[in-house]
Amino acid sequence: MNVQNYVRKRFLPHLWCPGCGHGTVLNALLRSVDELGLSKEDIVMVTGIGCSARMAGYVDFHTMHTLHGRALAFATGIKMSRPELNLIVPMGDGDALAIGGNHFIHASRRNLDITAIIMNNHIYGMTGGQFSPLSGPGTTATTAPRGSIDPAFDAMDLAKAAGATYAARTTTFHVRELQKMLTGAISHKGFSVVEVFSQCPTYYGRKNNTGDAPEMLKAFRDETAKIGSKTLDENPELIPRGVFVDRDAVDYGEAYAELCRNAAKEAPRC
């Protein structure tokens, strides 16, 4: 397939830095959309602020570039008024879980039929390399020159506890797995979260001496392991990848539609 059919070519090349993983997430997402056979007119991409948010400018779908951390709130409004549309909300780690942390837990709790993608590069890239709630202890950042002492959120635990009905984690090295998870998340009825470790060679890489983009991808390969694999059992210090949650539950849109039907029966003139 040619992913170039799904982008607004006049805005490319994109402004992400050389080797930035966000482009790889975009690449996989376009392949998922093609695999699912979705019409461009039936997809709405809503983004907040940050490097991640620039994605809305490049895809040839309906798009909204909104407020920092509030993409899920805008997406909620769109989904409630036009439930037939597919909502895709790519966010950065800060956008999703710091600035937008509250929207994230409540969208999860309501089980809205929205696909949230957390492109986790463990840093605030656009604003110059500050540490985020997903950076973790020891990460060096502009605001943590001696290393951060903040414990990190585990996005999967958070999504699960808050009520998301699909939650998966992978990296930009595992591109086939990434496409599979995005396809799973978009087809899932209910709130879906896909966390993707995405390399930021410009800020995270330089601040933490990780080497260039290929070296960062090798680290994703070597420092993660699939849930249920022998490698993970034998090396519990590795970061688990895979589908953490996949369950069926009534989504918010369905519950609301039923409420409206019942209300119409009881008070037909309203």
Added chain:
Amino acid sequence: MQIIIKTDWCKSCGICAAFCPTGALSVEPGEKARATDVEACTGCGLCERLCPDLAIEIIKVEVSI
């Protein structure tokens, strides 16, 4: 196999060449990605999926002899 590289979009990050299993691609410092050994390409498609710049497309060409 045909390897199409959109050089206008390529940012020379080197990911494609670093992970190509058969060494069909190369990226020299400061230059765009190049298909230096097309014969070696098996069409696995890893480079086009990994490319953050959507700059690579692999086309499998059927050849009848």
